[in-house]
Amino acid sequence: GAYGVEAASRRYFGKSARDVTLSEAALLAGLLKAPSRLSPARDPKAAEERSQLVLAAMRDEGKISAKEMTSAMSAPATRAPSYWTGSENYVADTIMEELPDLIGDVRGDIVIDSTVDLNLQKLAEQSIRRLIDESGKKLNVTQGALVSIDDSGAVRAMVGGYDYSTSQFDRASEARRQPGSAFKPFVYMAALEAGRTPDSIRNDAPIKIGNWTPDNYGGKYFGKVTLATALAKSLNSVAAQLTMEVGPNAVVEAAHRMGIQSDLIANTSIALGTSEVTPLELTSAYVPFANGGYKPDIHFIRRVTTTEGKVLYDSGGGSAPRVVKPEIVGMMNSMMTGTVEIGTARKAAFAWPSAGKTGTSQNSRDAWFVGYTANLTTGVWFGNDDGSAMKKVTGGALPAQAWHEFMVAAHEGVPVRPLPGTWKSTPADTIVPDEIPAANNTAPVPSTSVGQQAPARPAAPVAQAPVRAARPAQTVDADGPS
Known part of the structure; x- marks a missing residue:
């Protein structure tokens, strides 16, 4: 798999980064801060909020007009159907979380050889x-x-x-x-x-x-x-x-x-x-x-x-x-x-x-x-x-x-x-x-x-996942023949 702006564009929107809309470009730019946490798959609300901050910053810097900002904010990014289905995306999300610990900040497109078949x-x-x-x-x-x-x-x-x-x-x-x-x-x-x-x-x-x-x-x-x-x-x-x-x-x-x-x-x-x-x-x-x-x-x-x-x-x-x-x-x-x-x-x-x-x-x-x-x-x-x-x-x-x-x-x-x-x-x-x-x-x-x-292979550490709220401890195991 690939990683970077071009790869993210194809993953999330199904098209080249050259062809994205302003709202889609803002979402991609927002990913740079935290590619996994701000992924529109994992937290759509956080990704949208971040993209709106990017659009506001672009307006403040004179890169876009207020009208263009308002238009982009009201036109949500179009999701690529292929991205939003398929269990391999669970793996992709985990890899996104692990990468910074392995190679630091990503400055360009990279190619990832995953262990997953x-x-x-x-x-x-x-x-x-x-x-x-x-x-x-x-x-x-x-x-x-x-x-x-x-x-x-x-x-x-x-x-x-x-x-x-x-x-x-x-x-x-x-x-x-x-x-x-x-x-x-x-x-x-x-x-x-x-x-x-x-x-x-x-x-x-x-x-x-x-x-x-x-x-x-x-x-x-x-x-x-x-x-x-x-x-x-x-x-x-x-x-x-x-x-x-x-x-x-x-x-x-x-x-x-x-x-x-x-x-x-x-x-x-x-x-x-x-x-x-x-x-x-x-x-x-x-x-x-x-x-x-x-x-x-x-x-x-x-x-x-x-x-x-x-x-x-x-x-x-x-x-x-x-x-x-x-x-x-x-x-x-x-x-x-x-x-x-x-x-x-x-x-x-x-x-x-x-x-x-x-x-x-x-x-x-x-x-x-x-x-x-x-x-x-x-x-x-x-x-x-x-x-x-x-x-x-x-x-x-x-x-x-x-x-x-x-x-x-x-x-x-x-x-x-x-x-x-x-x-x-x-x-x-x-x-x-x-x-x-x-x-x-x-x-x-x-x-x-x-x-x-x-x-054996020394590998990337297992991703530390957020802890699910625990249920009260049970004290009787119910395993048996089926």
Whole structure:
């Protein structure tokens, strides 16, 4: 894509900067101060107010007459129809926000090589829109988002909502929502790092922690189960037990280490995903499971050059730090494969080895599936902007279906690769119960400095999105089979 006055003119108005009207020229001039914040897509009122200031300044400088100013103010700029549709504009807005931090003030036209694959972007948009078109009214679902990231941290597709032309708010990077059980992998990861294994056994039964009772979906309990089974079936009581064992602080540390950026509340209910996160950051935090334990910088921009070819920014080179040991990655991948094969995400399964986790917040306000292959990590969210409940939509339903549709198409013709890790389950009759320590909210956290590096791209920082007004914390995760 291109960036600059000419590029902005073609993007917003569908014509060359040589052909714009006075009102359109004023709007373009107004963008120079803050290209993203004053975008007519993101804030039409602010863009219009800024353009009127530009027109007044032109009159004061004698560049135009008072009559010309009045005429331009009463003739709003004509929008280019192609700009106001298409989910790729969510990506373009994010790139506009990131550019100043990468190359400083832009003095001329530049060319941006984005990491986003337009074919994948269209597939992602189609999968979200089709399901809402088919089931939205029946299930009270009005919005969805999808993010897909490769092992190097390059964002390959990002859809921020059902229709960019009606809402430019990017739910993928800006909407903080409760992830429900999609947060549980960080609980289990912390438990494995503290010495548990997928074969460790816990008693899945009703429990009470203070005034909190973490009920299972549907009130069903399974008695003695392995951790692998507990994660595949998304059993809330076991996740709560593990959080008490290792301590909420260890869970928070694990989540932040993997890529969660939002503030997290270190209490026991964190086991069920009560702290809000964005789809972009939750998806990025699953990437180390897919690439063998490394945390790459998440980026949308591969390279920036001038129109003459001079390189202003290049994301290539560098390395990503290891944030989780290979044996832990192997155990986590073994367990989360079970979610797709026998657990709550069976609708997501396809020909590639895949793993992931569903999530559903209380009363079906949010439904998630974040899953991955050795090729792509993709997160899907469905819900409503006002936080109203959907009609019994769980992560194993619409999100898993959208994920499946997108990933099948995205992997067409790509050679199959296995997930990292070689962990194998112990035969059931030889499992020895591990020693369960007393609850300790200040349990030591395993060291993450294991001195290994892997090639990856140092990338642009993830855009810091405005925080959505938080709903009161919910304390019961509602994830279950669909």
